[in-house]
Amino acid sequence: MSTPVRWGIIGPGNIARKFAEDLELADGAVLQAVSSRDAKRAKAFGKDFGAVSTYGSYEALVKDPEVDIVYIATPHVFHYPHAMLCLQHGKAVLCEKPFGMNAAEVEAMLTEAKARDVFIMEAFWTRFIPGIQKMLDLIQADTIGEIEYLRADFGFIGETDPKKRVYNKALGGGSLLDVGIYPVYLALLLMGAPEKIEASALFSSTGVDTHCAMLFNYAKGQKSILESSVIANTPTEALIFGTKGMLKLHHSFHHTQKITLELYGKQPESIEVKYKGNGYYHEIVEAMECLRSGKKESAALPQRMSLDLIKTLDRVRQEVGLVYAQDQ
Ligand SMILES: NC(=O)c1ccc[n+]([C@@H]2O[C@H](COP(=O)([O-])OP(=O)(O)OC[C@H]3O[C@@H](n4cnc5c(N)ncnc54)[C@H](OP(=O)(O)O)[C@@H]3O)[C@@H](O)[C@H]2O)c1
Structure with missing residues (x-):
């Protein structure tokens, strides 16, 4: 033991x-x-x-x-x-x-x-889910070539009771911080911090974002098209398009157990990667x-990455005008 x-x-x-x-x-x-x-x-x-x-x-x-x-x-x-x-x-x-x-x-x-x-x-x-490691290994091995763009979403129908977490602004509610963080993390993991962020959100009467649409633009011309929602059960998939092919991380992409690899002009290949327990x-x-x-820190999820992640979320919030008491 x-x-x-x-x-x-x-x-x-x-x-x-x-x-x-x-x-x-x-x-x-x-x-x-x-x-x-x-x-x-x-x-x-x-x-x-x-x-x-x-x-x-x-x-x-x-x-x-x-x-x-x-x-x-x-x-x-x-x-x-x-x-x-x-x-x-x-x-x-x-x-x-x-x-x-x-x-x-x-x-x-x-x-x-x-x-x-x-x-x-x-x-x-997400960083430690074996399917995510498999995705990184495939990309590292140049399987799909240079990444051109990423499309990823995470949406579910959240509990509307304002006393519960999701719609409660005082508890930090809203789609971006709750689930938008996953597509944003994937974009950072694959392409680093974006040069320019465009974003637009819908808001609840309680002042939290119920939907957030994001477009990340990178210096090399790549794009990430990301979405989060607490008002719709969206596919919650990620599609990574490269110059040679694409990878699909199946539902729920942030703890995926199934990847499809499609090299352009070839038959798609399905890859199963199980995780242990609840993940x-x-x-x-x-x-x-x-x-x-x-x-004192994990090499796979360094503190620098967590800082980049929250800084990117701050930038998205600035774009959509989502302010919490902690920002004052
Ligand atoms: N990694 C993931 O897959 C995942 C999934 C879901 C949630 N999360 C994260 O985990 C955190 C908790 O989410 P959850 O869904 O587990 O939340 P939750 O069940 O609503 O709350 C968790 C616990 O927080 C405590 N708490 C302390 N002060 C509170 C307050 N003022 N109001 C409500 N609860 C309070 C409560 O425990 P006591 O009152 O008993 O002390 C409560 O049971 C969130 O930040 C969320 O982003 C992560």
Whole structure:
């Protein structure tokens, strides 16, 4: 058995549950502690997943000396304060996406982690999905030639109750930060930061973007055509067009298990690439390997990338006029 890594979870909600299921699959992962604003919720979650300790406050969890790393699974607006709380108590951090509400928050988190010499990584599971690695390998091997453009979308019909996360501006709601972040990340991964961004959005009466259309223009003339939505179940696919052929990342592209490779003039080839558990297993393993080897950041998902990602989201928000309280 590998050296144990003792995890704490802050915010035992929807995603934390899927994450905890995958934690059970990772060799050496121990669910040491769970914390909720409500002690009963922490206890119930802890019972379901066999947590060693449960707490009725996040502050209590970060004071637990038995916790090595904290997974932050609260709504977007709390990522920054909760990451700072963990770092200031010397805890390593795996924080859900978006890493922060804007670049200023992410920069402050990274500065704090560096000053304290503590590991921090955005829980951007897409980077560690085997299908995404396969896509990168195919592109690296020049299979489809030079990339000319990318088309990617992520849309679902979100819960309209303004008390819930998606339509609640005070919780950082809206399509861009919730799901638009995935096509934007894919564009960055494939083509780097765009030179020019054009974007347009629809807004709800609660002030969040319900749909966001983006066009990224690159210095070499390439394009990314991206879309996010919380009002429509869009295909949630990615199509990467190169000079020799194209790759299609099938639904849901950000954790795809099926790729079609079509070289122009040839029969398309279907490639299956499975992931383990709910797909979060792979980011969990990456974080644990970093901790075991004393690394302070992941080489596959460097902090620079998370910073570029939030800076690009800031640029899109500026284009569409989407401002949150954290920007003031
Ligand atoms: N990687 C992925 O695939 C993925 C998927 C879904 C979501 N996410 C990300 O994960 C984060 C959480 O999403 P979720 O859907 O799991 O959220 P959620 O279930 O609505 O909330 C998560 C937990 O946050 C805690 N919380 C703390 N303060 C809160 C407040 N003022 N209002 C509501 N909840 C509060 C609650 O736990 P207690 O009250 O019990 O402490 C709640 O159960 C989001 O930032 C989202 O972007 C990632």
